[in-house]
Amino acid sequence: MICRACTAEIPPSARFCPQCGTPVAGAGIGVIPATDRLELLKDYIPPELASKIINAGKKIESERRHVTVMFADVTGFTALSEHYDPEVISDLLNECFKGLVSIVHKYEGTIDKFIGDAVMVIFGAPLAHENDPERAVRCTLEMMDDIKRFNLVSQLNLSNPVTLHIGLHSGIVIAGNVGSNLRMNYSVVGDTVNLSSRLAHLAPPGEIFLSEATFKSVSNLAIADGPFRVSIRGKAEPVVVYKLRAIKEILGYDSHRPAGKHFVGREREIEKIDKLLEFSKKFNGFHLFVKGEAGIGKSRLKDEVYRLAIAKAIAPREGFCSGFEINTPYFLWNTLIRSILQIDLDTPEREILTILQERAAVLKIQKVIPYIAAILGIRHDDLGDEEGTVRKQKIFDAVIGLLDNYVRKHRTIFILEDLHWIDKFSQELLYYMFSGHKSPPTLIVGFYRPEYAHARSMESFGDVINLSRLTKEDSKALIRMQLEADIIPPSIEEVVLTRSEGNPFY
Ligand SMILES: Nc1ncnc2c1ncn2[C@@H]1O[C@H](COP(=O)(O)OP(=O)(O)O)[C@@H](O)[C@H]1O
Ligand SMILES: [Mg+2]
Structure with a gap:
């Protein structure tokens, strides 16, 4: 046994820790070892x-x-x-x-x-x-x-x-x-x-x-x-x-990742994204997929998409999936719609409904309010008592209608982050939208790891950027920027380079 206070080893029969004297927890009350x-x-x-x-x-x-x-x-x-x-x-x-x-x-x-x-x-x-x-x-x-x-x-x-x-x-x-x-x-x-x-x-x-x-x-x-x-x-x-x-529940914000100051490499990818942004207004729904292993730099590249978009007066709206919400129906769409309607994750239910009503009036989508409310996880009295499949179809159409009307009023692109964690219902709607040519008329960028189960079928609906590991030169530049030094002893540089094998997360 180990002492709960100082973690020193305690002999099995002892009632006090020999090192710090703390009584052994549970001693004498017959608790299971x-x-x-x-x-x-x-x-x-x-x-x-x-x-x-x-x-x-x-x-x-x-x-x-x-x-x-x-x-x-x-x-x-x-x-x-x-x-x-x-x-x-x-x-x-x-x-x-x-x-x-x-x-x-x-x-x-x-x-x-x-x-x-x-x-x-x-x-x-x-x-x-x-x-x-x-x-x-x-x-x-x-x-x-x-x-x-x-x-x-x-x-x-x-x-x-x-x-x-x-x-x-x-x-x-x-x-x-x-x-x-x-x-x-x-x-x-x-x-x-x-x-x-x-x-x-x-x-x-x-x-x-x-x-x-x-x-x-x-x-x-x-x-x-x-x-x-x-x-x-x-x-x-x-x-x-x-x-x-x-x-704090912060929307569309990668909480674990401090915003990287520096960005290295990826010139071709940046160029491609910049072009797509340029034409995003003219698209009839264009899908771009960014695929790469954990830590390779997907979210960092996403920050660059934000930067490039904002410079062109395009507002990115982001939905994301989470490893903690794999079983939460419509989580991706919930977060995307909140991003669109500017509703924080911790807004009380009452307020959400008010905001939803206001924005729906502007977008002229009042009819679908109960279904959007359902996606946002709030009760609405006017939700019909139709069967599951019928309701699902109505939810799908409601989301598609909302995105479409929104894009026609605002210069925007949609970002779908960490799709490898998508829940079943969100995926069904995503597939329905992409495969049925029902995507809103703008650029949609999805990010995911290779293990995303639907990568193959989704990629047939758009272009794919495969993020490879950073080149040796880029890795070196990154190390230098991170350490804010111009000259790094070659031995240290070697160690970092071999350890990370071009994956910037390390
Ligand atoms: N091209 C890059 N330039 C500078 N830093 C990068 C680059 N790519 C990744 N990083 C850094 O590496 C770390 C992991 O990248 P991240 O984008 O979070 O990976 P992913 O989203 O693919 O899991 C972050 O700290 C990020 O800032
Ligand atoms: Mg990421």
Whole structure:
């Protein structure tokens, strides 16, 4: 077992940590040992995720990785032990963790271990995503909501509700295979782990503490109080923490990607896009697809599309897909329509309806308001009670009508970002539009990774730009710009070039 406060190794029978003296969580109340809980919960790991994690873990012997570590400590069960049998509490605790673990899986975090009533989760190893800190932050907020729900539905009359306190810290860890058991074999150690566990310990019930490092990497999308300075045992200097409140939902804005100042290479692509923009007014619906692996520079190129368009007084409107919304019907169209009607994602339902009515009057599409409302995820009394297929057709026609009328009134192009994450309904409508020559009369640019399942069929409706890796010369120029230096020691340049193999994300 490992101490929840200082993460030192604790002998199995100990009730206090030999290093810092913290009582061992759950000692004496008959709670299931952590390893058994992992065993109990293993059936709840989605199989694809399990194999993804195992495969990612297999490749690695032991290495330094940048990760975000989450410690989430559940409290409130110990108080129950006076009134209920240990088995009841244990079942309840497992029930509670089941909900939390499924949220961790949704965001593709890796459960490292259970320590008493706490769980340690890693974002960034062995599975790495370009937005691991964001995933961690979203995950903690959803876990907090889940605990509230758990308190509401749990059968026990909990006079003191179960609460969570969470710490998040991002930094370098040593990651590697440390055991033999398939699911326990991957773990991380290091100061990063210690700090996040201490932050969880310090956080009052219901609070999420972010270290400065985590806050910095999500500062453009997190709403947090702070900075606060707290002193931590074993650290001479006070540590800076932020209290996480919420996530800003920003439209058509790549939250994980700080806007790149510099742009290198891609001259041919830029030239092509510039020409298409020039003629966009005359198009009867022109589709351009930009395809490339993660980190290759699609979104960066998209920024250039914005720049070029705005210089020509063309306003880009953007719909996007999200890895978190793969099962949300019409998410792509929801975001595109919000971008068109200038409705933020966090606008209250009431206001949305008012804005929708105003804009619909201008565009002369009042008849389809209930269907547009449906796409925006809000109720409308006038939605007919027609059958599913009929309704779907009406929704499709409503969107097509809206885009068409909008384009005829405004100089605009449409951008469809991250199509590899498109939901089923959005894809159906996209296909219906493109294949049936029902696209609005302007330029539409779609961005996606090669794994986009419908790439092949969609590409038959337009031109494709295949983003290749940057040339050696461009990579060098980028390194120089990033480091804001003219002369880079050739040895460093070589290392960066070989490591990144022309993928600018690295
Ligand atoms: N041509 C480029 N010039 C300068 N920076 C680039 C270029 N292409 C990509 N980058 C940088 O590389 C990183 C990853 O690019 P991004 O556009 O987010 O990739 P993608 O959207 O394909 O996953 C970003 O920080 C981006 O600013
Ligand atoms: Mg991108």
